[in-house]
Amino acid sequence: MDFDLMFTSFPKLLGATVITLKLLSASLFFGLIIGLLFAILRLNKNIFINKFAYGYSYLFRGTPLLVQIFIIYFGLGQIEHLRSTFLWVILKEPYWCAIIAFTLNTGAYTSEILRSAFQTINPGIIEAGKSLGISNKIIFYKIQIPIAIRQSLPAYGNEIILMMKGTSLASTVTLMDLTGVAKYIISTTFKPIEVFIVAGGIYLFMTFIIHNVIKFLEKKYSFSQ
Protein backbone atom coordinates (compact mmCIF):
# COMPACT_ATOMS: atom_id res chain seq x y z
CA MET A 1 0.00 0.00 0.00
CA ASP A 2 1.33 3.37 -1.05
CA PHE A 3 -0.36 5.79 1.32
CA ASP A 4 1.60 8.77 0.01
CA LEU A 5 0.08 8.28 -3.42
CA MET A 6 -3.38 8.05 -1.88
CA PHE A 7 -2.86 11.36 -0.09
CA THR A 8 -1.39 13.17 -3.09
CA SER A 9 -4.00 11.87 -5.55
CA PHE A 10 -6.97 12.71 -3.31
CA PRO A 11 -7.08 16.49 -4.07
CA LYS A 12 -6.61 15.82 -7.79
CA LEU A 13 -9.49 13.34 -7.78
CA LEU A 14 -11.64 15.66 -5.71
CA GLY A 15 -11.05 18.43 -8.25
CA ALA A 16 -12.18 16.09 -11.02
CA THR A 17 -15.31 15.24 -9.03
CA VAL A 18 -16.56 18.76 -9.79
CA ILE A 19 -16.76 17.89 -13.50
CA THR A 20 -18.53 14.62 -12.68
CA LEU A 21 -21.09 16.49 -10.59
CA LYS A 22 -21.56 19.15 -13.29
CA LEU A 23 -22.18 16.48 -15.93
CA LEU A 24 -24.55 14.64 -13.60
CA SER A 25 -26.64 17.64 -12.58
CA ALA A 26 -26.92 19.04 -16.12
CA SER A 27 -27.95 15.70 -17.62
CA LEU A 28 -30.40 14.93 -14.82
CA PHE A 29 -32.04 18.35 -15.18
CA PHE A 30 -32.50 18.14 -18.95
CA GLY A 31 -33.21 14.41 -18.73
CA LEU A 32 -36.10 14.97 -16.34
CA ILE A 33 -37.70 17.45 -18.73
CA ILE A 34 -37.28 15.08 -21.69
CA GLY A 35 -38.44 12.14 -19.59
CA LEU A 36 -41.61 13.91 -18.51
CA LEU A 37 -42.30 15.00 -22.08
CA PHE A 38 -41.91 11.48 -23.47
CA ALA A 39 -43.87 9.92 -20.61
CA ILE A 40 -46.79 12.17 -21.54
CA LEU A 41 -46.33 11.27 -25.22
CA ARG A 42 -46.38 7.57 -24.28
CA LEU A 43 -49.79 8.05 -22.64
CA ASN A 44 -51.14 9.74 -25.76
CA LYS A 45 -53.90 7.81 -27.54
CA ASN A 46 -52.54 8.66 -31.01
CA ILE A 47 -50.72 5.53 -32.15
CA PHE A 48 -47.98 7.37 -34.09
CA ILE A 49 -47.06 9.65 -31.19
CA ASN A 50 -47.21 6.67 -28.88
CA LYS A 51 -44.99 4.52 -31.13
CA PHE A 52 -42.52 7.38 -31.59
CA ALA A 53 -42.09 7.77 -27.83
CA TYR A 54 -41.78 4.01 -27.41
CA GLY A 55 -39.18 3.86 -30.18
CA TYR A 56 -37.12 6.56 -28.48
CA SER A 57 -37.03 4.77 -25.16
CA TYR A 58 -36.42 1.37 -26.79
CA LEU A 59 -33.52 2.73 -28.82
CA PHE A 60 -31.75 4.38 -25.90
CA ARG A 61 -32.40 1.61 -23.41
CA GLY A 62 -31.39 -1.16 -25.80
CA THR A 63 -27.96 0.19 -26.72
CA PRO A 64 -24.95 0.82 -24.48
CA LEU A 65 -24.32 4.39 -23.37
CA LEU A 66 -20.83 4.16 -24.87
CA VAL A 67 -22.27 3.71 -28.37
CA GLN A 68 -24.54 6.71 -27.86
CA ILE A 69 -21.64 8.96 -26.80
CA PHE A 70 -19.49 7.78 -29.70
CA ILE A 71 -22.25 8.38 -32.24
CA ILE A 72 -22.78 11.91 -30.96
CA TYR A 73 -19.13 12.84 -30.45
CA PHE A 74 -17.39 11.07 -33.34
CA GLY A 75 -20.34 10.40 -35.65
CA LEU A 76 -22.24 13.66 -35.91
CA GLY A 77 -19.13 15.66 -36.77
CA GLN A 78 -19.00 13.76 -40.02
CA ILE A 79 -22.15 15.37 -41.42
CA GLU A 80 -21.03 18.32 -43.55
CA HIS A 81 -24.20 20.36 -43.21
CA LEU A 82 -24.05 20.20 -39.47
CA ARG A 83 -20.60 21.73 -39.38
CA SER A 84 -21.78 24.97 -40.98
CA THR A 85 -24.67 25.49 -38.54
CA PHE A 86 -24.59 27.00 -35.08
CA LEU A 87 -25.03 23.47 -33.65
CA TRP A 88 -21.40 22.80 -34.44
CA VAL A 89 -20.35 25.23 -31.69
CA ILE A 90 -21.96 22.81 -29.22
CA LEU A 91 -21.16 19.53 -30.92
CA LYS A 92 -17.43 20.10 -31.25
CA GLU A 93 -17.09 20.30 -27.48
CA PRO A 94 -16.77 16.88 -25.81
CA TYR A 95 -18.35 18.37 -22.69
CA TRP A 96 -21.61 19.19 -24.44
CA CYS A 97 -21.59 15.96 -26.43
CA ALA A 98 -21.36 14.02 -23.20
CA ILE A 99 -24.20 16.03 -21.68
CA ILE A 100 -26.38 15.48 -24.77
CA ALA A 101 -25.74 11.73 -24.72
CA PHE A 102 -26.36 11.43 -20.97
CA THR A 103 -29.50 13.56 -21.22
CA LEU A 104 -30.99 11.44 -23.99
CA ASN A 105 -30.06 8.24 -22.15
CA THR A 106 -31.43 9.21 -18.76
CA GLY A 107 -34.45 10.79 -20.48
CA ALA A 108 -35.36 7.40 -21.95
CA TYR A 109 -35.13 5.64 -18.57
CA THR A 110 -36.94 8.49 -16.78
CA SER A 111 -39.78 8.39 -19.29
CA GLU A 112 -40.32 4.69 -18.55
CA ILE A 113 -40.25 5.30 -14.78
CA LEU A 114 -42.73 8.18 -15.02
CA ARG A 115 -44.99 6.33 -17.46
CA SER A 116 -45.39 3.39 -15.13
CA ALA A 117 -45.98 5.82 -12.26
CA PHE A 118 -48.76 7.56 -14.22
CA GLN A 119 -50.30 4.23 -15.14
CA THR A 120 -50.41 2.98 -11.57
CA ILE A 121 -52.29 6.03 -10.27
CA ASN A 122 -55.60 4.88 -8.87
CA PRO A 123 -58.27 5.91 -11.44
CA GLY A 124 -60.59 6.70 -8.54
CA ILE A 125 -58.47 9.72 -7.69
CA ILE A 126 -58.85 11.17 -11.17
CA GLU A 127 -62.59 10.41 -11.15
CA ALA A 128 -62.92 12.09 -7.78
CA GLY A 129 -61.25 15.17 -9.23
CA LYS A 130 -63.58 15.13 -12.23
CA SER A 131 -66.69 14.79 -10.10
CA LEU A 132 -65.57 17.81 -8.10
CA GLY A 133 -65.62 19.75 -11.36
CA ILE A 134 -61.85 20.28 -11.56
CA SER A 135 -60.64 20.85 -15.11
CA ASN A 136 -58.51 18.20 -16.83
CA LYS A 137 -55.50 20.50 -16.92
CA ILE A 138 -55.58 21.12 -13.18
CA ILE A 139 -56.18 17.42 -12.47
CA PHE A 140 -53.04 16.70 -14.46
CA TYR A 141 -50.81 19.35 -12.90
CA LYS A 142 -52.12 19.34 -9.35
CA ILE A 143 -53.15 15.72 -8.83
CA GLN A 144 -51.49 13.37 -11.33
CA ILE A 145 -47.98 14.87 -11.47
CA PRO A 146 -47.45 15.10 -7.67
CA ILE A 147 -48.66 11.53 -7.16
CA ALA A 148 -46.56 10.26 -10.07
CA ILE A 149 -43.46 11.97 -8.66
CA ARG A 150 -44.02 10.36 -5.29
CA GLN A 151 -44.61 6.93 -6.89
CA SER A 152 -41.48 7.13 -8.99
CA LEU A 153 -39.07 8.36 -6.30
CA PRO A 154 -37.46 4.97 -5.44
CA ALA A 155 -36.96 4.01 -9.09
CA TYR A 156 -35.74 7.50 -9.94
CA GLY A 157 -33.23 7.34 -7.10
CA ASN A 158 -31.78 4.21 -8.70
CA GLU A 159 -31.66 6.00 -12.03
CA ILE A 160 -29.71 8.91 -10.47
CA ILE A 161 -27.13 6.45 -9.10
CA LEU A 162 -26.92 4.64 -12.46
CA MET A 163 -26.44 7.98 -14.20
CA MET A 164 -23.72 8.98 -11.75
CA LYS A 165 -21.90 5.81 -12.68
CA GLY A 166 -22.65 6.52 -16.34
CA THR A 167 -20.85 9.87 -16.22
CA SER A 168 -17.61 7.88 -15.92
CA LEU A 169 -17.94 7.24 -19.67
CA ALA A 170 -17.18 10.91 -20.29
CA SER A 171 -13.55 9.91 -19.82
CA THR A 172 -13.70 8.01 -23.13
CA VAL A 173 -14.27 11.28 -25.02
CA THR A 174 -11.21 12.99 -23.50
CA LEU A 175 -13.03 14.64 -20.58
CA MET A 176 -11.06 14.55 -17.36
CA ASP A 177 -13.78 13.59 -14.92
CA LEU A 178 -13.23 11.50 -11.78
CA THR A 179 -12.70 8.26 -13.73
CA GLY A 180 -10.60 10.03 -16.37
CA VAL A 181 -8.20 11.44 -13.78
CA ALA A 182 -8.16 8.10 -11.91
CA LYS A 183 -7.19 6.32 -15.12
CA TYR A 184 -4.49 8.90 -15.82
CA ILE A 185 -2.97 8.44 -12.34
CA ILE A 186 -3.18 4.64 -12.62
CA SER A 187 -1.49 4.60 -16.01
CA THR A 188 1.35 6.89 -14.88
CA THR A 189 2.02 5.28 -11.48
CA PHE A 190 0.86 1.69 -12.11
CA LYS A 191 -0.71 1.57 -8.65
CA PRO A 192 -4.29 0.60 -9.54
CA ILE A 193 -5.45 -0.55 -6.11
CA GLU A 194 -4.59 2.65 -4.23
CA VAL A 195 -6.20 4.90 -6.83
CA PHE A 196 -9.23 2.61 -7.03
CA ILE A 197 -9.74 2.86 -3.28
CA VAL A 198 -9.63 6.68 -3.32
CA ALA A 199 -11.71 7.20 -6.49
CA GLY A 200 -14.11 4.39 -5.57
CA GLY A 201 -14.47 5.92 -2.11
CA ILE A 202 -15.50 9.25 -3.61
CA TYR A 203 -18.05 7.53 -5.86
CA LEU A 204 -19.40 5.51 -2.92
CA PHE A 205 -19.70 8.67 -0.87
CA MET A 206 -21.79 10.28 -3.62
CA THR A 207 -23.94 7.13 -3.88
CA PHE A 208 -24.44 7.25 -0.13
CA ILE A 209 -25.56 10.89 -0.21
CA ILE A 210 -27.96 10.35 -3.14
CA HIS A 211 -29.39 7.25 -1.48
CA ASN A 212 -30.10 9.08 1.76
CA VAL A 213 -31.54 12.18 0.11
CA ILE A 214 -33.98 10.00 -1.82
CA LYS A 215 -34.86 8.10 1.34
CA PHE A 216 -35.53 11.40 3.10
CA LEU A 217 -37.73 12.65 0.25
CA GLU A 218 -39.63 9.35 0.19
CA LYS A 219 -40.40 9.72 3.87
CA LYS A 220 -41.34 13.36 3.50
CA TYR A 221 -43.75 12.78 0.65
CA SER A 222 -45.13 9.43 1.77
CA PHE A 223 -48.90 9.24 1.99
CA SER A 224 -50.24 9.25 5.49
CA GLN A 225 -52.00 5.93 5.49
Added chain:
Amino acid sequence: MELLAFGKTGWGDELFYATLMTIAVSVSAMFIGFFFALIFTPFKLSKFKSLNLIGNFYTTIIRGVPELLVIYLFFFGGSGAIMYVASIFGYFEYIEINAFITGSMAIGIISGAYSTEVFRGAIQSIDKGQFEAAKVLGINKFTQFYKIILPQMLRLAIPNLSNVWQITLKDTSLISVTGLVEIMRQSYIAAGSTRDPLFFYCFAAILYLMLTYISMKIINRLEIKYNRGY
Protein backbone atom coordinates in the same frame (compact mmCIF):
# COMPACT_ATOMS: atom_id res chain seq x y z
CA MET B 1 -23.18 -1.23 -48.11
CA GLU B 2 -19.84 -2.31 -49.59
CA LEU B 3 -18.36 -1.33 -46.23
CA LEU B 4 -20.16 -4.31 -44.73
CA ALA B 5 -19.04 -6.83 -47.36
CA PHE B 6 -17.49 -10.07 -46.16
CA GLY B 7 -13.90 -10.82 -47.05
CA LYS B 8 -10.99 -8.45 -47.55
CA THR B 9 -12.92 -5.54 -49.03
CA GLY B 10 -15.41 -4.94 -46.24
CA TRP B 11 -15.88 -5.12 -42.52
CA GLY B 12 -18.77 -7.62 -42.50
CA ASP B 13 -16.87 -10.68 -41.32
CA GLU B 14 -14.85 -8.71 -38.76
CA LEU B 15 -18.03 -7.28 -37.26
CA PHE B 16 -19.63 -10.73 -37.31
CA TYR B 17 -16.78 -12.22 -35.29
CA ALA B 18 -16.83 -9.18 -33.00
CA THR B 19 -20.51 -9.84 -32.31
CA LEU B 20 -19.69 -13.45 -31.45
CA MET B 21 -17.01 -12.13 -29.10
CA THR B 22 -19.51 -9.83 -27.40
CA ILE B 23 -21.87 -12.79 -26.90
CA ALA B 24 -19.02 -14.97 -25.59
CA VAL B 25 -17.89 -12.34 -23.09
CA SER B 26 -21.46 -11.66 -21.93
CA VAL B 27 -22.25 -15.34 -21.45
CA SER B 28 -19.05 -16.11 -19.57
CA ALA B 29 -19.45 -12.95 -17.46
CA MET B 30 -23.00 -14.00 -16.64
CA PHE B 31 -21.79 -17.44 -15.49
CA ILE B 32 -18.96 -15.94 -13.44
CA GLY B 33 -21.62 -13.66 -11.97
CA PHE B 34 -23.80 -16.66 -11.04
CA PHE B 35 -20.79 -18.24 -9.38
CA PHE B 36 -20.22 -15.13 -7.25
CA ALA B 37 -23.93 -14.81 -6.53
CA LEU B 38 -24.11 -18.40 -5.30
CA ILE B 39 -21.28 -17.64 -2.88
CA PHE B 40 -22.48 -14.24 -1.67
CA THR B 41 -26.24 -14.80 -1.49
CA PRO B 42 -25.97 -17.22 1.48
CA PHE B 43 -23.57 -14.67 3.05
CA LYS B 44 -26.13 -11.90 2.77
CA LEU B 45 -28.87 -14.08 4.25
CA SER B 46 -26.66 -15.56 6.95
CA LYS B 47 -27.39 -15.11 10.65
CA PHE B 48 -23.75 -14.26 11.30
CA LYS B 49 -22.98 -10.54 11.32
CA SER B 50 -19.50 -10.97 9.89
CA LEU B 51 -20.70 -12.95 6.86
CA ASN B 52 -23.46 -10.41 6.38
CA LEU B 53 -20.88 -7.66 6.37
CA ILE B 54 -18.81 -9.39 3.68
CA GLY B 55 -21.89 -9.87 1.49
CA ASN B 56 -23.01 -6.27 1.89
CA PHE B 57 -19.47 -5.01 1.33
CA TYR B 58 -19.33 -6.78 -2.04
CA THR B 59 -22.71 -5.68 -3.40
CA THR B 60 -22.50 -2.11 -2.10
CA ILE B 61 -19.04 -1.43 -3.48
CA ILE B 62 -19.62 -2.97 -6.87
CA ARG B 63 -23.01 -1.35 -7.35
CA GLY B 64 -21.80 2.06 -6.15
CA VAL B 65 -18.64 2.35 -8.23
CA PRO B 66 -18.69 2.92 -12.00
CA GLU B 67 -18.15 -0.16 -14.14
CA LEU B 68 -15.36 1.57 -16.05
CA LEU B 69 -13.36 2.07 -12.84
CA VAL B 70 -13.70 -1.63 -11.97
CA ILE B 71 -12.53 -2.54 -15.48
CA TYR B 72 -9.50 -0.24 -15.16
CA LEU B 73 -8.69 -1.89 -11.81
CA PHE B 74 -8.71 -5.32 -13.43
CA PHE B 75 -6.96 -4.19 -16.58
CA PHE B 76 -4.08 -2.47 -14.80
CA GLY B 77 -4.08 -4.54 -11.62
CA GLY B 78 -5.04 -8.01 -12.87
CA SER B 79 -1.68 -9.35 -13.99
CA GLY B 80 0.03 -7.70 -11.01
CA ALA B 81 -2.24 -9.55 -8.61
CA ILE B 82 -1.74 -12.88 -10.38
CA MET B 83 2.04 -12.36 -10.41
CA TYR B 84 1.95 -11.57 -6.70
CA VAL B 85 0.07 -14.82 -5.99
CA ALA B 86 2.46 -16.72 -8.29
CA SER B 87 5.48 -15.26 -6.49
CA ILE B 88 4.25 -16.80 -3.23
CA PHE B 89 4.45 -20.17 -4.97
CA GLY B 90 7.91 -19.38 -6.25
CA TYR B 91 7.13 -18.32 -9.84
CA PHE B 92 8.74 -15.02 -10.78
CA GLU B 93 8.29 -14.80 -14.56
CA TYR B 94 6.09 -12.12 -16.15
CA ILE B 95 2.51 -13.36 -16.51
CA GLU B 96 0.16 -11.72 -18.95
CA ILE B 97 -3.51 -12.62 -18.76
CA ASN B 98 -5.43 -12.06 -21.95
CA ALA B 99 -8.07 -9.39 -22.43
CA PHE B 100 -10.89 -11.93 -22.68
CA ILE B 101 -10.25 -13.34 -19.20
CA THR B 102 -9.72 -9.90 -17.60
CA GLY B 103 -12.83 -8.56 -19.28
CA SER B 104 -15.09 -11.48 -18.37
CA MET B 105 -13.81 -11.43 -14.79
CA ALA B 106 -14.42 -7.68 -14.41
CA ILE B 107 -17.89 -7.77 -15.97
CA GLY B 108 -18.61 -11.06 -14.17
CA ILE B 109 -17.93 -9.56 -10.76
CA ILE B 110 -20.14 -6.59 -11.59
CA SER B 111 -22.97 -8.78 -12.86
CA GLY B 112 -22.48 -11.04 -9.81
CA ALA B 113 -23.34 -8.16 -7.48
CA TYR B 114 -26.61 -7.57 -9.33
CA SER B 115 -27.38 -11.31 -9.44
CA THR B 116 -26.75 -11.55 -5.69
CA GLU B 117 -29.39 -8.89 -5.05
CA VAL B 118 -31.83 -10.66 -7.38
CA PHE B 119 -31.25 -14.05 -5.71
CA ARG B 120 -31.60 -12.53 -2.26
CA GLY B 121 -34.92 -10.96 -3.20
CA ALA B 122 -36.18 -14.20 -4.73
CA ILE B 123 -35.18 -16.31 -1.72
CA GLN B 124 -36.84 -13.91 0.66
CA SER B 125 -40.08 -14.23 -1.25
CA ILE B 126 -40.10 -18.05 -0.92
CA ASP B 127 -42.65 -19.35 1.55
CA LYS B 128 -41.17 -19.72 5.03
CA GLY B 129 -42.83 -23.13 5.37
CA GLN B 130 -40.35 -24.54 2.85
CA PHE B 131 -37.42 -23.72 5.13
CA GLU B 132 -39.25 -25.08 8.16
CA ALA B 133 -40.25 -28.29 6.36
CA ALA B 134 -36.62 -28.86 5.36
CA LYS B 135 -35.53 -28.29 8.94
CA VAL B 136 -38.14 -30.70 10.30
CA LEU B 137 -36.99 -33.37 7.86
CA GLY B 138 -33.48 -32.95 9.20
CA ILE B 139 -32.00 -31.78 5.91
CA ASN B 140 -28.75 -29.88 6.44
CA LYS B 141 -28.34 -26.23 5.45
CA PHE B 142 -26.25 -26.95 2.38
CA THR B 143 -28.65 -29.48 0.84
CA GLN B 144 -31.57 -27.29 1.81
CA PHE B 145 -30.14 -24.34 -0.14
CA TYR B 146 -28.96 -26.17 -3.24
CA LYS B 147 -31.71 -28.79 -3.59
CA ILE B 148 -34.84 -27.12 -2.23
CA ILE B 149 -34.51 -23.35 -2.23
CA LEU B 150 -32.42 -22.81 -5.36
CA PRO B 151 -34.75 -24.61 -7.83
CA GLN B 152 -37.78 -22.71 -6.53
CA MET B 153 -35.90 -19.46 -6.47
CA LEU B 154 -34.81 -19.63 -10.11
CA ARG B 155 -38.39 -19.36 -11.34
CA LEU B 156 -38.96 -16.22 -9.31
CA ALA B 157 -35.62 -14.77 -10.32
CA ILE B 158 -35.92 -15.10 -14.11
CA PRO B 159 -37.64 -11.73 -14.82
CA ASN B 160 -35.05 -9.82 -12.79
CA LEU B 161 -32.19 -11.92 -14.11
CA SER B 162 -33.21 -10.87 -17.60
CA ASN B 163 -32.56 -7.28 -16.49
CA VAL B 164 -29.13 -8.34 -15.19
CA TRP B 165 -28.42 -9.99 -18.55
CA GLN B 166 -29.32 -6.78 -20.42
CA ILE B 167 -27.05 -4.77 -18.11
CA THR B 168 -24.23 -7.29 -18.56
CA LEU B 169 -24.61 -7.30 -22.33
CA LYS B 170 -24.40 -3.51 -22.45
CA ASP B 171 -21.51 -3.41 -19.98
CA THR B 172 -19.37 -5.55 -22.28
CA SER B 173 -19.07 -2.52 -24.57
CA LEU B 174 -16.85 -0.99 -21.88
CA ILE B 175 -14.27 -3.77 -22.26
CA SER B 176 -13.32 -2.17 -25.56
CA VAL B 177 -11.05 0.14 -23.53
CA THR B 178 -8.84 -2.86 -22.76
CA GLY B 179 -8.40 -3.66 -26.44
CA LEU B 180 -10.51 -6.80 -26.62
CA VAL B 181 -11.98 -6.88 -30.13
CA GLU B 182 -15.72 -6.96 -29.51
CA ILE B 183 -18.42 -4.92 -31.30
CA MET B 184 -17.35 -1.53 -29.92
CA ARG B 185 -13.62 -2.04 -30.48
CA GLN B 186 -14.14 -3.39 -34.00
CA SER B 187 -16.36 -0.42 -34.85
CA TYR B 188 -13.67 1.89 -33.49
CA ILE B 189 -11.04 0.23 -35.70
CA ALA B 190 -13.31 0.27 -38.74
CA ALA B 191 -14.33 3.89 -38.11
CA GLY B 192 -10.70 4.88 -37.79
CA SER B 193 -9.53 3.27 -41.01
CA THR B 194 -12.51 4.25 -43.19
CA ARG B 195 -13.10 7.68 -41.62
CA ASP B 196 -16.79 6.85 -41.42
CA PRO B 197 -17.56 6.79 -37.68
CA LEU B 198 -21.23 7.71 -38.04
CA PHE B 199 -21.99 4.63 -40.11
CA PHE B 200 -20.03 2.15 -38.01
CA TYR B 201 -21.21 3.38 -34.61
CA CYS B 202 -24.82 3.39 -35.81
CA PHE B 203 -24.28 -0.13 -37.10
CA ALA B 204 -22.87 -1.10 -33.70
CA ALA B 205 -26.01 0.32 -32.10
CA ILE B 206 -28.12 -1.83 -34.44
CA LEU B 207 -26.10 -4.93 -33.51
CA TYR B 208 -26.65 -4.26 -29.80
CA LEU B 209 -30.38 -3.68 -30.40
CA MET B 210 -30.52 -6.98 -32.26
CA LEU B 211 -28.80 -8.80 -29.40
CA THR B 212 -31.09 -7.30 -26.76
CA TYR B 213 -34.15 -8.04 -28.89
CA ILE B 214 -33.22 -11.67 -29.51
CA SER B 215 -32.31 -12.28 -25.87
CA MET B 216 -35.62 -10.77 -24.77
CA LYS B 217 -37.46 -13.27 -26.99
CA ILE B 218 -35.47 -16.19 -25.58
CA ILE B 219 -35.99 -15.07 -21.99
CA ASN B 220 -39.74 -14.71 -22.53
CA ARG B 221 -39.81 -18.32 -23.70
CA LEU B 222 -37.87 -19.44 -20.63
CA GLU B 223 -40.27 -17.57 -18.41
CA ILE B 224 -43.24 -19.36 -19.93
CA LYS B 225 -41.43 -22.68 -19.62
CA TYR B 226 -40.57 -22.28 -15.94
CA ASN B 227 -43.98 -20.90 -15.03
CA ARG B 228 -45.67 -24.02 -16.33
CA GLY B 229 -47.87 -25.40 -13.60
CA TYR B 230 -48.30 -22.11 -11.78
